[in-house]
Amino acid sequence: MSEKPLQGKVAVVTGATRGCGRGIAVELGALGATVFVTGRSTREQASAIGRPETIEETAELVDQAGGRGIPVRCDFTDVSDVDGLRKRIESEVDGRLDILVDDVWGGDRFVDWTSPDPTWWTTLDDALAMVHNGIDSHLIALHRLLPLLTARPGGLVIEVTDGDNDDYVGTGIPYFVVKSTIRALGRALGVELAKHGCVGLTVTPGFLRSEAMLEHFNVTEETWRDAPKVAPSEHAQDYVLSETPRYVGRGIAALATDPDVKRFAGRTLASWTLMREYGFTDVDGSQPDWGRWFAEVVEPGVDRSSVDYEEYR
Known part of the structure; x- marks a missing residue:
């Protein structure tokens, strides 16, 4: 296989400023793709989230990985x-769009985890506002960009969500509505895009070591x-099974280079199921399996101190 199997391919990653979006953009770039790195935070103008990461930084990381970041x-x-983004694609790469990864979110600031109402x-x-940021944004992106992607067969659309099934695990009704809707979009895209010779599906990361989550646990990469020592709670103990944003990025890069990716049309795949399918590792060489950890440790309430974490990595 070519070292740069996505050379000549064009991708758009929405919400690529940080977290999963950044990790996905970099991994697509590492395989040679031209990546339109999109988001609201720039060096000249911060978004309402107020974090320091910018789309320019992500684009530079794409360049360093071997791709072209725009x-x-x-x-x-x-x-x-x-519409302005679409015009940029039309003018700079002749309207070519091979891969759309719809990762935009921006809803964390609307969740009050200290609320007295657990529902x-x-x-x-x-x-x-969470629904507007988390669902309307995806519908707008699809409405405006799918005509470019479906102009030729072979296109791939990946919706990014949280969780690989529709079980409710107590994340609050609005959050659940957003993330389950994204899975539903992936199912619908799997059917509709097949009519154009393209593929649509959904992907989820596991417990993520994003910039914000590292700060939440007062740790670094x-x-x-x-984390369990700094913030002694079950949540922090589970963080030992976390993964970098590059992990799900490598899973998506594997999908983008799989000649038989259509077999996954409409499905929701997780970083850990993609790892089992393609055999890639995280940046540290480990293979965290959050799905197995959740099923065997979190759900049954197993005492974390009695478990060998490395069996799940």
Whole structure:
């Protein structure tokens, strides 16, 4: 296989400023893709989230990995912004779009995890804002960009969600509505895109070592295994089974280079199921299996101190 199997391919990654989006963009770049790195945070203008990561940084990481990163500021809740992105694609790469990874989210700031109401975790206004950021943004991206992708057969659309099934695990109703809707979009895309010789599906990461989550546990990428000591809770103990954003990125890169990817059309796949399918590792050489950990340890409530973490990595 070519060292750069995505050379000549064009991808758009929405929500590529940080987290999964950044990891996915970099891994597609590592295989030679031209990646439109889209999001709201730039060096000149921070988004409402207020974090320091920018789309320019992600684009530079794509370049360093071996691809071509093109940063484009885009608010996917704003149709005119997405129209502007489409025009950039049309003018800079002749309208070619081979891979669309729809990772935009921006809803974390609307979740109040300290809320006394364990059903909603948020006010009604914040619930509606979460739905707007997490669902409307995906519909707008698809409406404006799918005509480019379906112009030729072989295109791939991947919706990014949280969780590989529709079981409710107590994340609050608005959050659940958003993430289950994204899985439903993947199922629908699996059917509709097949009519154009393209493939649609959904992917989820496991317990993510994003920039924000590392800060939440007061650890770094070098010290994340110390999370149980820094924040002694079951949640922190489970963080020892976390994965970098590059892990799910490698799974998506594997899908993008799989000549028989259509066999997964409409399905929701996880970083751990993709790892089992393709055999890739995380950046540290490990293979964290959050799905197995959740099923064998978290759900049955096993005492974490009695478990050998390495059996799940």
